[in-house]
Amino acid sequence: MTAISHVLFPGRHHLVTAFQVERLREILDGGATDERGTAVEMADGATIVWAITSATHSGTRRNPVPANRREAMIEAVSDVAGLVSLVAPVPDVPESPRFATTVLRSASLTLGVELDPASTVVACSTPAVAALYREQGYRIVPVEDARDPQPGLPWHVLELAVRDEPGWRALVHPAALRYLERYDLIDHIRTTHTDPTVSADGDLTETRDYAVYTKAFDEGSDRKWEQVAPYVVPGRIVDLGCAAGGLLERASRDPRLFDSDLFGVDVSRALVAEAEHRRDQGAFANPNVFFAQRNLLHAPVFPERSVHTTVTIALTHEISSYGDGVADLRLLAERIFAQTAPGGVWINSDVLGPADGERLVDLVLDGEDPGAAVDMTGWDSDRVEAHLATLTPSQTLTQFAADFPALSCARCQVERVAPGVARMPLRDAMEFLTTRDYRRNWLSECHERFTTMEWSDWARLLEGVGFEIEPASGPWRNDWLVANRFTVGAALRDPVTGEAVDWPDTHVLFVARRPV
Structure with a gap:
């Protein structure tokens, strides 16, 4: 039997456990058997290929950590543990019987390495995933399934970390733990997992048709910009709840704002991805346009007194609907007030109760x-x-x-x-x-x-957190x-x-x- 030169290790890899490193070391050293009990003979210089699945999907409970952070963590662990490793990001794809083919072709294309069944084994303990590779002739080497009792699977360890249960840190490889803590990724993961406003895929609900919403936002952007533009203070301008960036596209064409930085922030992964795609296609006249998937209610997004204009269009009713009602609107107002520079403004347009x-x-x-x-x-x-x-x-x-x-x-x-x-x-x-x-x-x-909210409710809330209400403000039909x-x-x-x-x-x- 041909000696194995590559160990394909597919997974989302939001953290690396101490056991995973131990098991991979064991495989590389030739001390492992496949699921049929046949010894896996390893070639000199054999390499672990970490296939990071869902690499184009992040900021959600399913994929809380961005792919670039996952890749850097794996490199740090491999260096400390002495594992010869290559990392191959794999795009996020819907569940499909061709999933294994997608991973193999993406990895081969990225690395320029042919991962064929003769020279590659697949390290995996997820039965449904292992079956897809087995059908293509690959030998499966169990990872967690190689031990009895079974060690904690990475996703289970991640959930322990979210709950901050005692002992979870001991299950994570020390180099991975140092990396996660250095970039505050554990707090980010906890925030993402406990966000009450979004689904597992990073959207407000699982029934929303974003094609319809994006079209509606785009069609109304000219009218919305005409409504808010007279009150915008140049400088750092934030469209909170930016959707697919339609309003900022209009703002980027305003000569007054050519020297301003335009930031779009939205909780929806799907809408931020569309906004970034549009930016990459050259849709914005101002090159200083940036987008981020964030939830301002969880943590401040910008430093205090650093934003000159915050715009919210059709956002505040969603915050009160999906969160803690008026209490969340007050928190939103407090956060926006804190980030607003003296003389800066918060411009809000939304529906109103009678x-x-x-x-x-x-x-x-x-x-x-x-x-x-x-x-x-x-x-x-x-x-x-x-x-x-x-x-x-x-x-x-x-x-x-x-x-x-x-x-x-x-x-x-x-x-x-x-x-x-x-x-x-x-x-x-x-x-x-x-x-x-x-x-x-x-x-x-x-x-x-x-x-x-009625207008009198808004007036009390705004003045209560420290804002002054400009004369242009008020209800309309x-x-x-x-x-x-x-x-x-x-x-x-x-x-x-x-x-x-x-x-x-x-x-x-x-x-x-x-x-x-």
Whole structure:
């Protein structure tokens, strides 16, 4: 049998355990057998090939550590442990029976080394992954499975670290532990794992269609920039909740800001990746445009008093929806105030709850039969959209009254007082009317509360953390929404007089300045 020249060691490698190093040393020294009990004869100068899978995916619970940090950690461990190693990043790909082929071809292309079954064994203790290599003729050398009892798998050790359970550090190779601590990666991993606002893949929900959101953000960027541009203070400008970078693309073309640094920050991995792709394609006129996936609620992103303008567009309602409500909005305001330079501003544009939101109104809707709500759990966007398209406005309210409280944990108080008439607080009626046309992203939008804050609430919050409110600030009504969305099959009436109720303010724009 041909002596083995390469040991392929695939994995995400967010940390390296002491046992992994011990086992790899054992394999290289010729003291290991494959899963069938056959000795693995190693050639002189045999090399470990660390295939870092999901190398293009980071900042999520599934992949908390960026690939460049993983690669540097492996190099540090290999140097200290005397392991002859090569590192090959492998792009993140969906689960597929061709996964092994992707890893092998990526590694071979990156390293210029042919990893064929005759000269390569695969070190692996994940049964499903090992099976993919076995099918292609590779011999499998167990790693953790070679011991009884089985040592902790790397991902299990990572979870112990997240919980800071006693003894986890002893399971990590000392060189890997030094590296993780030097770059504060353990704190980063814990923050990523415990973030209540994002899914395992780094998104707000698992039902959001980002193609739809990106298109909507882009189409509205000109209007949004026109709204906020007059109040921007040049210098360091931060678009918090930047999505795919549409607003910063407009800002980069503003002659006043050619000498400014533009920063886009978003919690969503998918949107930051799209923004960085656009930057790499030359979409931004200003070369000083930077993007980062961060959550400002977990830790400050910028030094104190270093930001001249923070812009938030359609962000604050998401923070209150996915986090701890108004408490998180206060924390956000405190963090933004801390990072704002004296004389700098926070410009916010978002939806707004109506003044006197607890006032009862009659919501008159087309379609007398309210029908029954359908459980759409697990439905894809196409199916959800198709079902909602069949509902009358009255039936849509029934569906909303079931989905919104279940997904957002908020109230939706509905009393059917007559055919096609629902008596409810004005706040709840506007919550429904603001949400009902988001058919494709219905399950995602029903997580969100649009009417939490009234203007008086914002004024108290901003002044409470130290901001001064500029005269341009205040509530306003989007009359296009009134004409093209709210009044379609719906009307507001006073329950006592039956007269029409004026449509309330729907949005807020405020400019909050840190005193000089």
